[in-house]
Amino acid sequence: MNLILKNLSDNLRKVVNFGTHILKWDIEKKRNGRDKNVPSVFLRNSIELGDSVSILIEKSSIEPAKILIRSLMESTFSLLYMIEKDEQLRSHSFLICRLNKEIKYYKQFIKDEKISKNFVSKFIKQEPDFELENHCNPIEIERVIKAKESLLLEDNYKEANIEFQRTCNKSKKRNNNPNWYSLYDGPNNFENLCLYLNSTILYEFQYRKYSENVHPNSVMNGFVIAGKDKADILQIRNFKECKEVFYNGINLLIDVYREFIKMRLPEKQNDFDTWYLSYIPEFEKTDLETKFKYVE
Structure with a gap:
């Protein structure tokens, strides 16, 4: 299992690494005014969160990684809203x-x-x-x-x-x-921000779910049925949902990269397309090599 987790972590880290190139391009593009670099800071934060998720996946710390995925959603969706217009x-x-x-x-x-x-x-x-x-x-x-x-x-x-x-x-x-x-009469909370960005599915099925990890409402998930009227406590570093966390990290980062390039660095579109086309086979290979059957 350690090899599977490392494979997932390494693949996510490749996406993180490409994000650092986007950040470098954006900083090198001279823009006057401190407000011009606010999106850059949001991108940096998203990249760092993605990097942290990759570290936790490798160590099989999947439940804590969900908290960071939730933060990554907040960071990337805020950035998407900021650069969408105005x-x-x-x-x-x-x-x-x-x-x-x-x-x-x-x-x-x-x-x-x-x-x-x-x-x-x-x-x-x-x-x-x-x-x-x-x-x-x-x-x-x-x-x-x-x-x-x-x-x-x-x-x-x-x-x-x-x-x-x-x-x-x-x-x-x-x-x-x-x-x-x-x-300016924008979305009044994060749920409505997700609605505005057409991301209600992610909000309802991921953000809400992972909110339980932030507020320890999911602690009972540490129990597993061991027989009639019996239950055991799961070991820590349970890897059961490592692929779900991996998919979420990949999708959130690539989606924000795509829009960031489109809105802030259109001259780098070919660079993004070239990287993306080379990454897809690597992702598919990793996805295939990391299939596993979880038995409680």
Whole structure:
């Protein structure tokens, strides 16, 4: 079985490796403005998640790998939405949501801020003598807040920040932490993002399923029936669903590569096509060589 797992891991790593070439091409293509490289960061994150999945497959850590596949879905679908159209607007939406979230977080450490009172009260319940100043540097944090607030006032981001506030107040109950893709009346949550991207099947049959691994609702899957009224606990590093995880990792990465090339690097389309045509036989060979029958 170790050879099968290594074969799957090596094949996925080939897809990851090609992604690093795409990332290099994208970075080398000079684009002015920090917002121009937001998609690059999302691609890098997706590649790194795919690489981590390949490592876990080789070690037969399949259940933890499902958590990363779930994260990979979030990363790749966010990227697909960002580059689908209005890339600059959507990049600004991401940056503005991130900035506002960071500002809100740091203000919790400033004693005079309203949000800080609720923050500190949580600790006082556990430690009556708790003093916030003993755990942070308020002067330095105030400097960070001012720097981030100044970014919100830049001409490039004013419009997106106004839209952020509008989105926060759109419903009767204010939402202080909207998803970046919900700005400009976009999908309000990940389920609707998947619907928008025509990926509801993946959401319902993979994302929901793998969410149980993030929130330990799937722990009972560690039991297996051993006879009438009997059950055993499965060994850790159970390889049963290694092929499923492998397929998901491959498909998510290749799908995002295809769209990334189309929208950001059309001049590299031939390079992608050449690689893809050479990869398909390797995938089919690996798929054939790694067939196995699982017996509980």
